[in-house]
Amino acid sequence: MTGKSLLLKVILLGDGGVGKSSLMNRYVTNKFDSQAFHTIGVEFLNRDLEVDGRFVTLQIWDTAGQERFKSLRTPFYRGADCCLLTFSVDDRQSFENLGNWQKEFVYYADVKDPGHFPFVVLGNKIDKLERQVTTEEAQAWCLENGNYPYLETSAKDDTNVAVAFEEAVRQVLAVEEQLEHCMLGHTIDLHSSSKSGSSCC
Ligand SMILES: Nc1nc2c(ncn2[C@@H]2O[C@H](COP(=O)(O)OP(=O)(O)OP(=O)(O)O)[C@@H](O)[C@H]2O)c(=O)[nH]1
Ligand SMILES: [Mg+2]
Secondary structure, three states, X not given: OEEEEEEXXXXXXXXXXXXXXXXXXXXHHOOOOOOOOOOOOEEEEEEXXXXXXXXXXXXXXXXXXXXXXXXXXXXXXXXXOEEEEEEEOOOHHHHHOHHHHHHHHHHHOOOOOHHHOOEEEEEEOOOOOOOOOOHHHHHHHHHHOOOOOEEEOEOOOOXXXXXXXXXXXXXXXXXXXXXXXXXXXHHHHHOOOOOOOOOOO
């Protein structure tokens, strides 16, 4: 266990109305507003947590999903450590737009290696009875598009909300550990006569 707290920026993206602000507010303030207003631009809240013995300050950036606010949200993508691609299970269009959100993020965050960037997909509003997207098709999308973790949440009922943010932290820490491992591999390689040890990057 390390005593130093790590600041991680995670960003919530997805269509207007899927529940991004509700997820952030449920996680940070444990409140739910059934009459929430659309977000204009971006807002952020912090929460401290401990995941697998690591102390983390999670800086959660909540963005406006409506198309007319695109120019207000995209400047805030840079520097994100993890992207939560969010849709609502009762809104098929929001699921079909996941790929556009992924592309928008990669472009404006200037992600150099999208294949290794930690995305997590959230299917929100699972408390609703009338679903338009099944768990299986969401899982299939995640598998095909980068083997991303998929979690089904309800900001209303507080189902899997903490689990979703903890998963985001785990994904970032896993990438960080992989990088450290690669750097260690290179260090060893420099002092070794063999060419092994640098194949992971
Ligand atoms: N039943 C149910 N309703 C939810 C849930 N999450 C959010 N809502 C409702 O869905 C509506 C939209 O939620 P928001 O959190 O404002 O959605 P958003 O993604 O932030 O929308 P934008 O800010 O426009 O991008 C609100 O009326 C919420 O109360 C949920 O898990 N279940
Ligand atoms: Mg919002």
